[in-house]
Every structure is written in C-alpha cells, then in structure tokens.
Amino acid sequence: MTRPKLRKKIILLSITVIIEIVALIFFWNALKKTDVTNGQASPALGTSGGLPNLLGDLNLILPISFLVILLGIACAFYVEEWLSATNWVRRFIESQVAFLTGIPSLLYGLLAVAVFFGYAGVFKATLQNAEGSALAGTPFQRNTALFYTETLIFILTVMPVAIKTTQTALRSVETPIRESAYALGATQWQVLTKQVVPRAFPRMLAGGCRAMARAFAAAALLVGIYAWSHTMELRGFPDRFMLFLGGALLLSNASSFLTEIYVPASTQHN
Amino acid sequence: MNYSIEAENLNLWYGDFQALIDVNVKIPGGQITSLIGPSGCGKSTLLRCFNRVNERYGNVTTKGKIEVLGKNIYDADVSLPELRKAVGMVFQRPNPLPISVYENILFGLRIHSPIRSMTRTESDQIVEEALTSVFLWEDLKDNLKVRATSLQLEQQQKLCIARLLPLKPKIILMDEPCSALDAKGTGAVEELMEILAGTYTFLIVTHNMAQARRVSKECIFMFLGELIEHRETQALFEDPQHEKTEDYVQMRYG
Numbered sequence A: 001m002t003r004p005k006l007r008k009k010i011i012l013l014s015i016t017v018i019i020e021i022v023a024l025i026f027f028w029n030a031l032k033k034t035d036v037t038n039g040q041a042s043p044a045l046g047t048s049g050g051l052p053n054l055l056g057d058l059n060l061i062l063p064i065s066f067l068v069i070l071l072g073i074a075c076a077f078y079v080e081e082w083l084s085a086t087n088w089v090r091r092f093i094e095s096q097v098a099f100l101t102g103i104p105s106l107l108y109g110l111l112a113v114a115v116f117f118g119y120a121g122v123f124k125a126t127l128q129n130a131e132g133s134a135l136a137g138t139p140f141q142r143n144t145a146l147f148y149t150e151t152l153i154f155i156l157t158v159m160p161v162a163i164k165t166t167q168t169a170l171r172s173v174e175t176p177i178r179e180s181a182y183a184l185g186a187t188q189w190q191v192l193t194k195q196v197v198p199r200a201f202p203r204m205l206a207g208g209c210r211a212m213a214r215a216f217a218a219a220a221l222l223v224g225i226y227a228w229s230h231t232m233e234l235r236g237f238p239d240r241f242m243l244f245l246g247g248a249l250l251l252s253n254a255s256s257f258l259t260e261i262y263v264p265a266s267t268q269h270n
Numbered sequence B: 001m002n003y004s005i006e007a008e009n010l011n012l013w014y015g016d017f018q019a020l021i022d023v024n025v026k027i028p029g030g031q032i033t034s035l036i037g038p039s040g041c042g043k044s045t046l047l048r049c050f051n052r053v054n055e056r057y058g059n060v061t062t063k064g065k066i067e068v069l070g071k072n073i074y075d076a077d078v079s080l081p082e083l084r085k086a087v088g089m090v091f092q093r094p095n096p097l098p099i100s101v102y103e104n105i106l107f108g109l110r111i112h113s114p115i116r117s118m119t120r121t122e123s124d125q126i127v128e129e130a131l132t133s134v135f136l137w138e139d140l141k142d143n144l145k146v147r148a149t150s151l152q153l154e155q156q157q158k159l160c161i162a163r164l165l166p167l168k169p170k171i172i173l174m175d176e177p178c179s180a181l182d183a184k185g186t187g188a189v190e191e192l193m194e195i196l197a198g199t200y201t202f203l204i205v206t207h208n209m210a211q212a213r214r215v216s217k218e219c220i221f222m223f224l225g226e227l228i229e230h231r232e233t234q235a236l237f238e239d240p241q242h243e244k245t246e247d248y249v250q251m252r253y254g
Helices: A003-033 A051-082 A088-101 A105-117 A124-132 A139-171 A175-183 A188-231 A239-262 B043-049 B080-086 B101-112 B120-133 B153-162 B183-196 B209-215 B233-238 B243-249
Strands: B003-014 B017-028 B032-036 B060-068 B087-090 B171-175 B201-205 B218-223 B226-232
Touching (some): A051 A088, A051 A139, A051 A188, A088 A239, A105 A188, A105 A239, A175 A188, A188 B101, B003 B201, B017 B043, B017 B201, B032 B043, B032 B209, B043 B171, B043 B201, B080 B087, B101 B153, B183 B209, B209 B233, B218 B233, B218 B243, B226 B243, B233 B243
Parallel strands (some): B032 B201, B087 B171
Antiparallel strands (some): B003 B017
C-alpha cells in the first residue's frame, strides 16, 4: 500500500472511532437520565429500570435468532448458487420469502398463539403430557410452549429477511467476476470462497443487522404472548377468529405462490 | 495436420431454441482461426462449447461430440477445472478480478495447486514471465500491487491474456477481444496474438471483418446456427463459395 493511501485510511478510521465514542457518551447520558440503566427489576411500572428488560430481550432472541439467521444464510446460498432460476424449489422459496417479508409479525404471533397455546395445537399432546407429569404447574411447561412459539415466529419473520438480504448481497457481485473465475477453471466452491463471499460480506453483515432488527420487533410480541398466556385461560381463546386468520394467511400465500408459478421467470441471473 | 478441436454433429438448444445445427468443424493447432457471421448466428455459443462455460447459464442441451486435444469433453470422466485450465478464455469486456495485478496473474495457478506450494521467488518469477510475454512488464513492474480494474482497458485485456499463460493452456478462446478497445489497443492485442500464435491455438470470434482478414489464417463463416463455410481466410474473402458468405463478406448485410 502506498503511503498517502495508508494515511487516508488512518485518518478515516480515527474520525469514525471519535464519532462512535461521542455517540456512545450521548447515548449513555440519555439512558441515565431516563433511569434506564437502573438494574432493579420491579413489577410496578415506573420504578423498574430498563436494563433488565434490555438484557431480557437479548436473552430471549439471541440464541434462536442467531441459529435462524445462519439457517437463512445457508438457504440463500443454496437457492442462489445451486438452483437455476427456473427450478421450482427456488421459485417456491422465493415466493414464500416475498410473501413473508411483507406480512407484519403480529399476524404470525397471533397464529403462533393459536397453534401452540390454543385448541388444535400441534403440541397440545406434549402440553397435556406435561400437565400429568412432574412438570405440571411449573414455569417449564409454559416455557416449552413459548420456546416453540418463538422458534416458529422467528422462522416466519427473521429467516425471510435473512434469505432476502443474503440473496441480494450475492447478486451484487458482478457477473464478470464469476465468469472470469470459472473460465480459469475454478470450482463453484472456489469461486464462492475466494471471490464472491469476500465481496458480498459487507452487505451480508448489513442484512444480518436487518434480520436482528426484525427479531427485536418480534421479541416485543413474544413478551406480550407470554404475559397473555399467564393471564388468560388457555381454553378461552377465540378459536373461530384464529381459524379465519390462519385460513386467510394460507389462502393469500397460496395465491401468491400460484402467481409466481404461472408468471414465467422473467429475470435470469448468473 | 494436427487438429486442436474437432466437433462432430454438434447440436445445441437454449430451452426450445436451437442455437447450433449440425456443426462439424476442425480447428487446426498452433494458428489463429476466426469465427465470423452476423449477430445471433451462434459464434459465441460455439466458442463457449469448447470449454463448456455455457453450461452455467442453465437450460442448455448439447448433443454431439467435441474432441479437444483428442479427448471428448462430454465424457463423464472429464474434469471441468482441468478442461478450462487447458482451454483458456478471454472475454469481450476485459474482466480482470478486482484484486492486484500480481494476484490476478497468480489466481489461476493458485486454484489449481495446493495452498502454499509456491515460494515467493517462484511466484515473482511467474508473474514476471507472464507479464513479459504480453509486453506489460515494463509498464507495470513498479505497479504490481495496483488494483487490476484501475488499469487502462488495453492493459486490462492484455492482463486477461497474461493470466492464462501460467496455466500453460494449449488453446485460447477469444470472444470479440478487441470490441471494447480503441484502434491502438486493438493493434497491440492483434500483434500479441500473432506473436503467441506459434505456441497456442487461437480461436477468435470477431465482428470486425478487417480484423479477421488481418490476423487469422483460417476463417469460419456461420449463419443462423449453421456452419456455412470454413476455408483459408484469403480464399474465403476473395472467392466465397457460398452465396450467403459472399453477401456477408461484401457487407451487403450484417
């Protein structure tokens, strides 16, 4: 690297670091003023601090969203690099992603509540077994259901965002780069690891951030659901409304998929 | 006569569209052969068959036989990386990788050899040899760390040729190598091709008939997916046997 370039980089880096430190100081002061950093958790509103909530949120979403985002990235790689644009698996996944990214997570939250806490729950049997076992009445019983709910909601809300952004990042690498690497005899794996991923990585990171943001939004929902499950009779859930909601979601999803199948793929990349 | 490439009854479809119809061709080794014809006649498709890069576009069906250096490249045991190592390709727009000049030249070699198998001295020498044979060494020897995409187009295209050389290919395919270059760049690349022609077999696609006439020894005329005429360049241009060839070389269309 030539000297002027190095100097420029050092200057830019130090400016960024200074801006970040200043921002952090401001942010911390703001937090202090609103008493968010108070570590005391309290059932009474107004007296509790924000830190436990923040940590609770992170604790709730980090492990599962991390796994779900990784799964989404792997899925995007498979779809984008290994399946041709006309492959029906690819078209199915792409139509699902387009559909899911456009739906507010609240609807899925309600659906998940119906599935896991409601009447016709897939895991109803599990819950019933738990009722008869030593776990009955313990928080674990509810937590298991919450765990399944969270996973389902994250798969429906976070994963499509991860898939979409990773796909966009992979497409942003120009065709000539791939072409020239292939023509020199590189295997698909070499093209990906040596050329495509290094160039797509910044965008993939940004996509990961977007997916995390969606996970935080879904966390609010989860907290709501958990509180709901504490206060409401599980059997008192309005099942007809749920049936209607689930039916409507399935119907619109199916119609979007059929449109995707019958409208010929107009854009062929690679 | 030794032939580098022999294609027999080659048919190719993109989906339902037949792009190549019963192409039979023999490309002689160690000289420049050019492919001419109007747009969409299958020149580039034919060229891309010879190192099987067109398979990546999906939806391609190929039937027939292509022997490159005496081996059918559609056999099941053919390794694509090895084939593409032996049959290099230069594209229409110069497409060096967005890394340094030095790394560009070594990229091909690195993907074909185990990690850390080259010493620094060896790689320096390889880069120098490759750049010297395309007459870029004098211009670039102090700028080897410069990003290859920031060079002039002419230099980029020469670099694209240079990075094939360490792989020791037998055949170099060129898809309109000069269409993005000005007159001076075209001249330089043509001169380079003529010098390298003894060592490598060149097959170039060109829209520029003057260029085909200048550089190539044999010339192939294609029309709507069919190979119409394949003769010595001089003869093809001065005494075309086929009506369509005559129309084309006298620039009545195309």
